[in-house]
Amino acid sequence: MRILILEDEKILAMSIKEFLEDSGYEVEHYSSSEDAYDAVFEKTFDLLLLDVKVLGERNGFEMLQGLRKEDIKIPAIFITSLTDIDDLTYGYECGCCDYIRKPFDLLELKLRIEQVIKLHCFTSEEEKIILPYEYSYDLKKMKLEREGKTIQLAKTEAKIMELLVKYRGSVVTYQMFWEEIWGEWVDPSNIRVQVGNLRKRLDHDLIKNIRGVGYSIDL
Template sequence: MRILLLEDEFSLRISIKEFLEDINYEVDDYADGLDAYDAIYSKSYDLLLLDVNVPSMNGFELLQSVRKDNNKTPAIFLTSMTDIENFNEGYKKGCCDYIRKPFELLELELRVKQAILRFYLDDSEQIMISETIFYDMLKGKLMLSGKEIVLRKIEKDILELLLKNKNSVVSMQMFQEHIWGDYVEPATIRVQVNNLKQKLPDDIIQNRRGMGYIIER
């Protein structure tokens, strides 16, 4: 799971980043709204953590702009604001939650998990791939008949992208944009997908020649 963090207070930003990385999230951190805005269009994120009062483009403006481009990535505002009108403004711009500063990092963890569960997993931490295969999106664990299948980071990223687009073909371009963030040779993608396929039953990940890969369930 990759998170974008926008927070201009240095010590708080580093504390949040280190905490989230310690519990196995990937975090890209920014202090400037425009830098964060550019990153959203160059990479793929599973969650946006946005301070409201930041330089160049505030959190409200940033989220409003990406929502206009039909980016539905869940977003949580981090703010010291207490005025109900400000909260209302944030929800109108498309956030799913607020965290009031100062906050405990445990609260942040809980809110992040809930936002991900609501948006991606329909309140269930485990995604059923087949009758014997489950993937825990939050813990990044793949279980086959009750035993964990150890995955490398790139294999987890590929599997999660396929599961988020279950029953739809994931194209080479989507793999490039969402996982590598830049152009890579299709042969490299095929090698990594095949490495993952070897750890799963034959029919789980299917190739659609000339189109990409799909998990159908």
């Protein structure tokens, strides 16, 4: 999962970037709204973290307004020192999904991001997500398919597959597995066994092992 950060406070931006990368996300930082705006059209991002008062001709509100006018629907969270309820209201009118006030705890930011991802990951109008090696994931039926045939998965395997598809393009860490599937700490060796069983059902190396970190599926 790739996240764009627009933040011109360098120390804060680096803290957020390092924290999110340690959490398994791919992050790109921009201090200028113009550079960030251009990057959205040049690269693929799954989430935007936008400060409101930033360097550039546009502030964060104006940047998101411009993207929405161009029919760019990437979910966005505003991060800002503004506290007035009118600013909060305006932020949502511009098209944000959430709004977090400075100063904030990085763990709170992570939780906000996870919530936005859950709400928006499977809201695509498309019924299927196309995966490498001619695999696809049926959003409505929550089933893995290849060449029109359903690959039968056990309950835990299906949950693992859904999580990997949800964060496709990023690494799903062991912590993310036990938090989102088991809801409690699970020994990484047990997770490796479960993922290993799932991989045996696949003809190709769809699920990649990121040694010591977790697993991923390419975009």
